[in-house]
Every structure is written in structure tokens, then in C-alpha cells.
Amino acid sequence: MKRRYMLIILGILLIGITVFLTVQLSQPESAKKETTTDNIEQQQQEKQPGYTANEQEETPEEEYAKPQETNGEPITQLREIFSEAVQRTIDFFANREANVTALGDSLTQGVGDNVVEGGYVSILDNTINENHQLVAFDNYGKRGHRSDQLLKWLDTPEVEQSVESADIVLITIGANDIMQVVKENFTNLNMNDFTQARETYEEHLQQIFDKINDLNEDAKIYLIGIYNPFLNYFPDIRELSMIVDDWNETSRDVVEQYDNATFIPVADLFASGEKHLFADDHFHPSHQGYQLFARRILDYLTDQ
Structure with a gap:
């Protein structure tokens, strides 16, 4: 009974967050100018081919985030935070041309970072290419994407072409699959709902990996794990961490089925809350959070 009560509270919270984010996205243009993150998202939408304001969220051909220039603004901070990792990365990519395709949800799009557009992807870009252009980045992250939507996204011609030429594919996915369960069952939520959805997520993840390998069997795939975004709201509810741990374990199990894939855990980076x-929004990472994201990815890239 206590577990069900806690999950219902979680459901109400998620609905509140969803309404909050929806209101933020639907603000009039004058209000959007006051919110840096919303400006970034609107600019990303308007820059894509064929963008129209009336497109539906489920349409895979809509909004994606292309890498943006940041004029080197965060470079000083990056030097301090990445230290040895920066030099290792430069050494790793020296004398080789590399293409990186980033796919996934709002974490790949960079929602929450009010310093650079593109979150951890832009931080990686600025770090690796600080002095010389060593790596080309394509960022196709889309806010709200679930695993089924990412699978459709891979059929988009521009995304297909990017994956075909990629040496490395970075993926963040799964958090919105969890939120979908809560939104659809919040009046009668139980752990079995998450178990069934996790099995579906596992199937989608396998199909995503198979699709990427069909397009480019030589690409290295890095699946970035899920963190618990509710630590600031319910730090003591054990079920939340259990759900995140279960989904990360499923992601790790899928990755182990593919010789060219690696799982990158990030839950520990945010465990302190x-x-x-x-x-x-107390939900997405800040610029500092994305810097930790990027540092962890650099560590795994250079350890391979």
C-alpha cells in the first residue's frame, strides 16, 4: 500500500512537471525571450529543414538540434574541469578524422544548459576541437523522444546519412519511456506497469542497435545510462532508484549483446542530488551537470 501511494505521488509530480514544461514551451514570444533555455529550443526548431510551428511531437522528421557555435565562452571552465581528460582525448583523436552522431532525447538536445546550445555534445565539441578541428559532431537529440520514436527517427534520411558516416554514435534514451508509464497509469500505478514497459523498451533498444549496425557496422555505439531526476523532490523514495537501476541494467544487458557497443553509467554523477x-526545472542537468556528463563520456571514449 505504501509503495502504491508513493508511486501515485510520483505520478502526480510527473504530470505537474509535464504541465510546467508545456506551459514554458507555449509562452508567447516576448516571454520566451526572457528564458535562455526556451530561446535555444525555439532556435533549434526553426533551423531545421521544413520546420513548421504546427508539426506534431510524434512526427520523426521534426525538431532536431544541430551543433551551434559557442564562441569559446566555456573553454576556461572546461580546462579546469576536464584537466587530464582533455589531453587524453586530444591524443586519442590526433592524426585521425572522426565523425560523431548523437541521438536521443532532451539530454542529447541539451535542455537545461543555459551556457551552450547542445549540452554535453557541444561541450565535447568545444573540448576536443579547442585548438584544431579533429572531430565533426552531428546532434539529432529531440526533447521528449522515447525509444519507439528514436527507432522511427533513424529512418529519417538525414539521420541515416549521418549514422552511415559516423565513427561513433552516442545515445541517450529511456527516461521518457519511464515517464510515459507514469502518465498513462498514474491513477492506478504499480511496479508491474514498469516491468512490462521495460520489456518493450528492451525490444526497441535491440531494434535501434540493429538498425544502426545495418547502416554502419563499423561504428562504435555508446549508450548513456539514465539518472534519477526526482532526487530533488523525493530523495527517500526507494522505488524511484529501483526503477532507474532496473532500466539501466536492461540497457547494460542489451549493450553486452553487441561487440561494438559500450554502456556509460551516469546515475552516480547525480546521486548526491x-x-x-x-x-x-530541477529535472534536467545544468551546465555543470552536462560537464560531468561530458567528462564521463570522454573517459569511456579514451579508455577503449
Whole structure:
């Protein structure tokens, strides 16, 4: 009974967050100008081919985030935070041309980072290419994407072409699959709902990996794990961490089926719940949070 009560509370919270984010996205243009993150998202939408304001969220051909210039603004901070990792990365990519395709949800799009557009992807870009252009980045992250939508996204011609030429594919996916369960069952939520959805997620993830390998069997695939975004709301509810751990374990199991794939855990980076690691919505990472993201990815890239 207590577990069900906690899950219902979680459901109500998620609905509230969804309404909050929806209101933020639907603000009039004058209000959007006051919110840096919303400006970034709107600019990303308008820059894509064929963008129209009336397109539906489920349409895979809509909004994606292309890498943006940041004029080197965060480079000083990056030097301090990445230290040895920066030099290892430069050495790793020296004397070789590389293409990186980033796919996934709002974490790949960079929602919550009010310093650079593109979150951890842009941080990686600025770090690796600080002095010389060593790596080309394509960022196709889309806010709200679930695993089924990412699978459709891979059929988009521009995404297909990017994956075909990629040496490395970075993926963040799964968090919105969990949120979908809550939104559809929040009046009668139980752990079995998450178990069934996790099995579907596993199937989609296998199909995503198979699709990427069909397009480019030589690409290295890095699946970035899920963190618990509710630490600032319910730090003591054990079920939340259990759900995140179960989904990360499923992701790891899928990755182990593919010789060219690696799982990158990130849940521990946010386990402290430190507020400066989260954006103003207390849900997505802040610029500091994305810096930790990028540092962890650099460590795994250079260890291979």
C-alpha cells in the first residue's frame, strides 16, 4: 500500500512537471525571450529543414538540434574541469578524422544548459576541437523522444546519412519511456506497469542497435545510462532508484549483446542530488551537470 501511494505521488509530480514544461514551451514570444533555455529550443526548431510551428511531437522528421557555435565562452571552465581528460582525448583523436552522431532525447538536445546550445555534445565539441578541428559532431537529440520514436527517427534520411558516416554514435534514451508509464497509469500505478514497459523498451533498444549496425557496422555505439531526476523532490523514495537501476541494467544487458557497443553509467554523477547539477526545472542537468556528463563520456571514449 505504501509503495502504491508513493508511486501515485510520483505520478502526480510527473504530470505537474509535464504541465510546467508545456506551459514554458507555449509562452508567447516576448516571454520566451526572457528564458535562455526556451530561446535555444525555439532556435533549434526553426533551423531545421521544413520546420513548421504546427508539426506534431510524434512526427520523426521534426525538431532536431544541430551543433551551434559557442564562441569559446566555456573553454576556461572546461580546462579546469576536464584537466587530464582533455589531453587524453586530444591524443586519442590526433592524426585521425572522426565523425560523431548523437541521438536521443532532451539530454542529447541539451535542455537545461543555459551556457551552450547542445549540452554535453557541444561541450565535447568545444573540448576536443579547442585548438584544431579533429572531430565533426552531428546532434539529432529531440526533447521528449522515447525509444519507439528514436527507432522511427533513424529512418529519417538525414539521420541515416549521418549514422552511415559516423565513427561513433552516442545515445541517450529511456527516461521518457519511464515517464510515459507514469502518465498513462498514474491513477492506478504499480511496479508491474514498469516491468512490462521495460520489456518493450528492451525490444526497441535491440531494434535501434540493429538498425544502426545495418547502416554502419563499423561504428562504435555508446549508450548513456539514465539518472534519477526526482532526487530533488523525493530523495527517500526507494522505488524511484529501483526503477532507474532496473532500466539501466536492461540497457547494460542489451549493450553486452553487441561487440561494438559500450554502456556509460551516469546515475552516480547525480546521486548526491546537489542542486547546482540541475537546471531551474530541477529535472534536467545544468551546465555543470552536462560537464560531468561530458567528462564521463570522454573517459569511456579514451579508455577503449
